[in-house]
Amino acid sequence: MLARSINILPESTQKKVARRADLPRKVVGSYWKADVVGVLPTMLLYGFLVLLPIVIAAVLSFYNWNGVGALRFTGFTNWDAFFHDPIAAHSLEVTGILAVASWLVQTPISIALGFFIAGRQRYRAVYAAFYLLPLILSTVGIGLMWQALLDPNFGGLAWLAQNAGLSFLQQNWLGSNSTALWTIVALIAWQFIPFHTLLYQMGRRQVPNVLYEAASIDGATKWQQFIHITLPQLRYTIVVSSTLMLVGSLTYFDIIYVLTNGGPGDKTRVLSLDMYQAAFVANTFGYASVLAVVLGVIGVVVALLLVRLTGFSSLSSQREGMA
Amino acid sequence: MASITLEKVKKIYATGFEAVHGFDLHVNDGEFVVLVGPSGCGKTTILRMIAGLDDISDGLIFIGDRVVNKVAPKDRDVAMVFQNYALYPHMTVAENIAFALKLQKIPKSEIETKVLQVAEILGLKQYLHNRPRQLSGGQRQRVAMGRAIVREPAVFLMDEPLSNLDASLRVQMRAEVLRIQRHLQVGTLYVTHDQVEAMTMGDRVVVLKDGYIQQCDTPENIYSHPANLFVAAFIGSPAMNLFKAGISNNGSVVDIGSQNITLGEEVYARCSSLRAYAGKQVVLGVRPEHLTLAEAEKPHFVISSIIGLVEVLGSDILAHFSVGAERVHIEGVDNDGSAELDENEFNIRNEGIARLDPKTPVHIGEKVALAADFDSIYFFDPVSGNLIN
Numbered sequence: 001m002l003a004r005s006i007n008i009l010p011e012s013t014q015k016k017v018a019r020r021a022d023l024p025r026k027v028v029g030s031y032w033k034a035d036v037v038g039v040l041p042t043m044l045l046y047g048f049l050v051l052l053p054i055v056i057a058a059v060l061s062f063y064n065w066n067g068v069g070a071l072r073f074t075g076f077t078n079w080d081a082f083f084h085d086p087i088a089a090h091s092l093e094v095t096g097i098l099a100v101a102s103w104l105v106q107t108p109i110s111i112a113l114g115f116f117i118a119g120r121q122r123y124r125a126v127y128a129a130f131y132l133l134p135l136i137l138s139t140v141g142i143g144l145m146w147q148a149l150l151d152p153n154f155g156g157l158a159w160l161a162q163n164a165g166l167s168f169l170q171q172n173w174l175g176s177n178s179t180a181l182w183t184i185v186a187l188i189a190w191q192f193i194p195f196h197t198l199l200y201q202m203g204r205r206q207v208p209n210v211l212y213e214a215a216s217i218d219g220a221t222k223w224q225q226f227i228h229i230t231l232p233q234l235r236y237t238i239v240v241s242s243t244l245m246l247v248g249s250l251t252y253f254d255i256i257y258v259l260t261n262g263g264p265g266d267k268t269r270v271l272s273l274d275m276y277q278a279a280f281v282a283n284t285f286g287y288a289s290v291l292a293v294v295l296g297v298i299g300v301v302v303a304l305l306l307v308r309l310t311g312f313s314s315l316s317s318q319r320e321g322m323a
Numbered sequence: 324m325a326s327i328t329l330e331k332v333k334k335i336y337a338t339g340f341e342a343v344h345g346f347d348l349h350v351n352d353g354e355f356v357v358l359v360g361p362s363g364c365g366k367t368t369i370l371r372m373i374a375g376l377d378d379i380s381d382g383l384i385f386i387g388d389r390v391v392n393k394v395a396p397k398d399r400d401v402a403m404v405f406q407n408y409a410l411y412p413h414m415t416v417a418e419n420i421a422f423a424l425k426l427q428k429i430p431k432s433e434i435e436t437k438v439l440q441v442a443e444i445l446g447l448k449q450y451l452h453n454r455p456r457q458l459s460g461g462q463r464q465r466v467a468m469g470r471a472i473v474r475e476p477a478v479f480l481m482d483e484p485l486s487n488l489d490a491s492l493r494v495q496m497r498a499e500v501l502r503i504q505r506h507l508q509v510g511t512l513y514v515t516h517d518q519v520e521a522m523t524m525g526d527r528v529v530v531l532k533d534g535y536i537q538q539c540d541t542p543e544n545i546y547s548h549p550a551n552l553f554v555a556a557f558i559g560s561p562a563m564n565l566f567k568a569g570i571s572n573n574g575s576v577v578d579i580g581s582q583n584i585t586l587g588e589e590v591y592a593r594c595s596s597l598r599a600y601a602g603k604q605v606v607l608g609v610r611p612e613h614l615t616l617a618e619a620e621k622p623h624f625v626i627s628s629i630i631g632l633v634e635v636l637g638s639d640i641l642a643h644f645s646v647g648a649e650r651v652h653i654e655g656v657d658n659d660g661s662a663e664l665d666e667n668e669f670n671i672r673n674e675g676i677a678r679l680d681p682k683t684p685v686h687i688g689e690k691v692a693l694a695a696d697f698d699s700i701y702f703f704d705p706v707s708g709n710l711i712n
Contacts, residue, residue: 213376
C-alpha cells in the first residue's frame with residue numbers, strides 16, 4: 001500500500017524522497033527541523049485565517065446562535081432546514097446559472113482579447129490601459145457607477161435611448177425579471193474579463209512561434225492552428241482561468257448586494273447573498289454557517305474536478321519534448 | 324515532386340538591413356543541394372522564404388513551374404525539418420506524423436497505413452504512442468523527419484536538422500537522412516553551418532557569405548577549385564594554409580617571408596593569369612593534407628618551416644609550423660563550429676598546419692622542409708580574394 005502511494009507521487013518528488021533516503025540520519029534530522037521552522041509562519045497564518053474559520057463554520061452549523069448570547073446545540077436541525085428550504089434551492093440554482101453563464105461569456109472574450117494584446121499592434125499598451133481599468137476599481141464603486149448608468153429614468157443608457165434614437169436601451173435593466181440576472185452577468189464580465197485577458201495574454205505569449213510555423217507548413221489554416229496548437233498549448237491557462245471564474249462566481253456578493261440586493265423578487269438572489277441575509281439580517285448564524293459550508297464544499301469539488309479531469313495535477317510541462 | 328528555382332531573390336528587413344542580395348539558385352527534382360556558410364550569412368532566411376515563413380522583398384521563387392511568392396505556406400507543398408524539430412508536444416509520435424494527413428482529410432485507414440510505413444522506415448514503430456518528451460534527441464529528430472516524409476511533398480527544406488545532436492549521432496543521422504532522400508528522390512535544400520555535412524551530403528554545395536553566393540558547385544570542385552579565399556578557408560578541415568606572398572618581377576620565384584621559392588612551369592600551365600601578377604602581391608594557399616616532408620630528388624614546391632606543435636590524432640599527425648610569413652585570416656571562417664575549431668586559435672600565431680602521415684618523424688622546435696605538388700598550390704588575388712587561374 002505504501003509502495004503504491006509512493007508511486008503515484010510526481011517523479012520529481014520521488015527523486016527527492018530517494019535522495020533524502022540516501023542521506024545520513026543526522027543530516028536528515030537537521031533538514032527536517034529547518035523545514036519545519038521555514039514553513040511554520042505560513043502554516044500558522046493559513047491555519048488561523050483559512051482552516052480555523054472553516055472548522056468554526058462547520059461546528060457552528062450544528063448550533064443555533066443569534067450573534068450574541070449563548071450557543072445552543074441543535075444537531076442536524078439547521079441542515080435539515082437547508083434541505084427543505086425552497087429559497088436556498090432557488091439561490092443555489094441562481095448561483096449555478098450565474099457561474100456557468102459567467103464562464104460562457106467571459107472565457108471566449110478573454111481569449112480573444114488576450115490574443116489581441118499578445119500581438120504586435122501599434123498602441124497596444126494604450127488599449128490595454130483602457131480595458132484593464134475595471135481591474136483597479138473597487139467592486140462597490142463599479143456597482144454604484146453602473147447603477148447610475150442603468151437607471152431607467154436618469155441613467156446614461158436611458159439618455160442614449162431618448163437622445164440617440166437607440167430606443168431598445170430603454171429598459172429597466174436591473175428591475176425587470178427578464179433582464180436583471182443577465183445584466184449582472186454582463187457587469188461581472190465587464191469587471192473580471194480584464195484579469196482573465198491578462199492570463200490568456202501570458203499564455204499565448206508562451207506558445208513558441210515555431211509550432212505555428214510547423215503547423216502552417218503542415219497545411220493548417222489559422223483556425224486549425226487555433227484548434228490544434230493554441231488550445232492544447234493553453235490547456236493549463238484555461239484550467240486556471242476557469243477555476244478562478246467558476247469558484248470565484250460562487251462568492252459574487254458585493255456587486256449583487258449593491259445593484260439589486262437579490263431582486264427583483266428573488267431573481268438575482270445567489271447563495272452568498274442568502275448566507276449574508278441569514279447571518280446579518282435574520283441573525284441565524286447557525287443556518288448561515290450551513291450555507292457557508294455548502295458553498296465551500298461546492299468550490300472545493302469544482303476545483304478538484306477541473307484539476308482531475310484536465311490532468312492539471314500531473315504537473316507536466318506543455319512544451320517539453322518540442323525540441 | 325518538383326524543382327526549386329530562385330531568381331534574383333532579395334530579403335530586406337524593415338530596419339533596411341539587406342540579408343540576401345539577388346540570390347539565384349536552381350535545385351533539380353531529386354537533387355540534394357546544401358546551403359552552407361557561417362551564422363548570419365542568410366542561409367536560413369533563404370529557406371524560410373521558400374517555405375513561405377518570411378516574405379520575399381524582391382525576385383521570384385518557383386516550386387516546379389509555379390511562382391509561389393504570394394502562396395501561403397500550407398499551399399506550397401513543401402515539408403520542412405526545423406533545427407529544434409518543433410514537434411507538437413501535446414501529440415503522440417503517431418499524431419505528430421499524421422497531423423498533415425489529418426488536415427488533408429485523408430481517410431483514417433490510409434493515414435494509419437502511411438504512418439506505419441514511415442515509422443518502419445525510421446525505426447519508430449515502438450514509440451508511436453509516446454509523447455515527444457519521452458523520446459531522446461535522436462528519436463525526436465526522426466519524428467521530425469517522419470512528419471516531413473509522410474506527406475510526400477514536392478520538396479524538402481531542412482534547417483540545420485542535425486545540429487542539436489551529439490557528434491556520433493550526427494554522423495549516423497547524416498547517413499540516414501541521405502538514405503531517405505535518395506530513396507524518395509525528392510528535391511532537397513539543406514541548410515547547415517557544418518562544412519563536413521555540406522561536403523558529405525550535397526550533390527551540390529552553395530557556399531554563402533553575407534547574403535552573397537561565394538560558389539555553387541559539386542563538393543569535389545568546391546574542394547579542388549575554391550572560387551575565392553573565403554571558400555578556400557571555409558571548406559576543408561583543418562582549413563587551407565594561406566600566406567601573404569609576392570611574385571618576383573620575372574615571375575619565376577614566389578617570395579614567402581624571407582624564403583624565395585622557384586615556381587615550376589607547370590604552375591603557369593595551370594594558372595596562366597598568374598603571369599599578370601609578376602612583381603605583385605598574391606595570397607598563396609596550400610591544404611594541410613597536401614603537405615609532406617620534402618624528398619630531395621623530386622621537383623616540388625618546398626618551404627622550410629619550424630615545427631611549433633605536434634598533435635597526434637592516431638590516423639594522422641597535425642604539425643603546426645611557421646614559415647616566417649604572415650598568415651591570412653578570413654573573417655567568419657572560424658564560425659564553422661566543426662570539431663577542429665581549436666586549430667584557428669593556433670592560426671592566430673601565424674602558424675600553418677600540415678596533416679602528415681603518423682610515421683613522419685617531426686618534433687617540436689625542429690626545422691623541416693615541407694613540400695607539396697605544384698598542382699596543389701593555389702594563388703589568390705589579395706584584393707578581390709578570387710582564385711587566380
